[in-house]
Amino acid sequence: MSLSNTLVVALLLSLIIIFVLHYTNKKFLPGPRGLPILGNVFQLDLNRPWVSYAEWKKIYGDIFQLNMAGQPVLVLNSQKVVEDLLEKRSSKYSSRPKWLVASELTGYMDLPLLQYGELYRRMRRASNIALGIKISSNYHCVQFEQALMLTHGILDQPDRWNFHVQRASISTMLSILYDIPPIQSLSDPRVIFMENLVDQVSRALLPGAHLVEIFPILSRLPLFLSKWKRDAHRDFQNSSKVFEDMFLSIKDKFVKGPEQPDSFSSTLAETQRRHGMSDLECAWLAGMIYTAGQETTSTTLKWFLLCMTIFPHIQKKAHEELDRVVGRARLPSFSDMKHLYYVRAIAKEVLRWQVQLPLGLPHATTEDDYYEGCFIRKGTVCIVNIMGLHRDQQIYGPDADEFRPERYLNDEGMIKDENNDGHFAFGFGHRTCVGRHVANNSLFIMIATVLWAMTISPVKETNGNSIKPDLGGELGIFWRPRPFKLLTKPRFDDAEILIQQAWDDIH
The missing domain is CATH 3.30.43.20 (Uridine Diphospho-n-acetylenolpyruvylglucosamine Reductase; domain 2)
Incomplete structure (x- = not known):
């Protein structure tokens, strides 16, 4: 040797x-x-x-x-x-x-997936300003409008409730992020682009989807031997162009001086220099906020509707609170939020009981x-x-497996702890969901408006027996309910008229 x-x-x-x-x-x-x-x-x-x-x-x-x-x-x-x-x-x-x-696929600029470092901290600070609790009320108008459109849609077409939930959650996020008017169709090119990217990233995260995730040494192969990397680079370039166009259309208006409607991108453009972020980084930050916010809202609303078909006694308690606080002469508003304790508890319990x-x-x-x-x-x-x-009984008691909104209320029927979500759906530490206040507001006004206007029930078989939805979820990155059907009817005589009048006012 x-x-x-x-x-x-x-x-x-x-x-x-x-x-x-x-x-x-x-x-x-x-x-x-x-x-x-x-x-x-x-x-x-x-x-x-x-x-x-x-x-x-x-x-x-x-x-x-x-x-x-x-x-x-x-x-x-x-x-x-x-x-x-x-x-x-x-x-x-x-x-x-x-x-x-x-x-x-995302050019290492997807905030939820980003490794902890300087870029993450800059994106996080910028997001906190544009989505934090202080500014979250700026989006109330958009959220109320979408809650109304969702309610009108489900009441008018209960067999298409899934479409109306998807449309409302997508349109809410696009309006908050880019001040885009309400989306009417899921065939809108912006929707198709966003949802395709969400699907791409979700598939990439599935265990075993790509050999390179199991054997990372394959990432060192030259580009001509790495089809996955060539495809990812191509898709990143295509997505970047769309995201930059969407962000710069807002930034250009801001630079020209006229006051702009509140949106995530307008706030980002205003604070961009302070955070030392490029146009490309801002564009991807806005786009990736969409993926997290849209999924949280849509999946939680789907579980909410399922819960209401299964637990009519919960629905009845919410109806009683809405009659007591809001009455039947007007729709719920964000000013009612501090008094609608049970409705808020329902939203918390949905996020706990079937976390997305x-x-x-x-x-x-x-x-x-x-x-x-x-x-x-x-x-x-x-x-x-x-x-x-x-489902830990040490945290939630012996009934942790049950759907019971009352666990969040004290003896006076008020929220036990206003400073605590009471669940872990929004993450932990430095990775806590940056848009949780906006998400909670969307869920509150949508759930409150739907429950104010209608009674939700399961469909029935020909023999009159109710068909209860399956409590199992669909496989994938997100835990979504399996397809189910429901019935709706106006809760009182004027409910449909008031919803229609409000609907006409925004059209």
């Missing part, structure tokens, strides 16, 4: 010894034993992984570690562990895993850490079993 070969072998042996010594002296968190190399990949219920996590919690405790083909994954199964790591140590636990395909992202979006550690004497490696993926937390 030549001297050079001897030196190479000696160096490799030294590195192996250093690696082994570094990790063999560490105590790791417990977890299920897996297969060589593949680890626990085939032990998960991929359709409902939170069920596997709940079972493993009984064996390994509130936090345990999995090996997913060499990638260490922590599963956080209790509120205490979540608060200890994602809240109190947020500086170490606020990054994201490296989703290679989704990141290339049962496992949230994973976090990733940016440095080595220790928790309760156990070593957590830099680059470890952290998954919160949100569905499990939402």
Whole structure:
């Protein structure tokens, strides 16, 4: 053996010894034993992984570690562990895993997926100003208009309720972001573009969708051997052109001086220089806010409608509160929000009972850490079993599996804690949903207006028996209800007339 070969072998042996010594002296968190190399990949219920996590919690405790083909994954199964790591140590636990395909598709500018760093902090600060609690009331007019259109649509065409929910949630976000007038059709080119991009990114995030996510070393292949990367670069360029055109159409108006209607993009244009963001970064920030906001609103509304068909006693209590606070001579408004405690509790309970992202979006550690004497490696993926937390009896009591809005109310029938969502649907730490105040406002006014105007019930079979919706969800990144049918009828004589009058006023 030549001297050079001897030196190479000696160096490799030294590195192996250093690696082994570094990790063999560490105590790791417990977890299920897996297969060589593949680890626990085939032990998960991929359709409902939170069920596997709940079972493993009984064996390994509130936090345990999995090996997913060499990638260490922590599963956080209790509120205490979540608060200890994602809240109190947020500086170490606020990054994201490296989703290679989704990141290339979005030019590494998708705020929800972005790794924790300078660009993330700049985008986050800009979003806080344009969507924060202080400015959220600027969007009330848009949200009320869409609530009215949604209610009119469902009341007039209950068999097309899914279309009306999609249209209202899409139109709400496009109006808030770009001051676009109400969308009437899902065939609108802007809608098609946005929804296609959402689908592209969602598919890229599915486990096993791309080989390069399983074997990241493939990302180092030259471009001519990486079709996925060529496709992603092409799609990124095409999307960038559309997003820049949409943002710059707002910015150009702002620069010319006339006062512009309130929108996310107009506020972004006004504060762009302060945050040191390019036009391209602003354009992608607005576009990616759409994906998160539209999905939260539409999925939650679908679960809300399902719940109302199953739990008529809940609906009846909401009707009684609406009659008491609003009456039957006018529609609900945002000024009623502070008095409609039960309606707000329904929105909270829908977000808890059937959360749209049962496992949230994973976090990733940016440095080595220790928790309760156990070593957590830099680059470890952290998954919160949100569905499990939402059904945790230690947090929500022995009836945690039940749909019960009263859990958010005190003995006087008021919201127990006005400063707490009471659920974990909006994330944790530095990754808490930046648009949660706007989302809560949209959900409130839409739910309040729908319940004020109508009674929702399940369809019936020919023998008169009700067809109850299936409580299972559809598979995918988001937990959506399976297709179901419902019936609606005006709740009182003047309801349809008042809705129609208000509808005519905005047309």
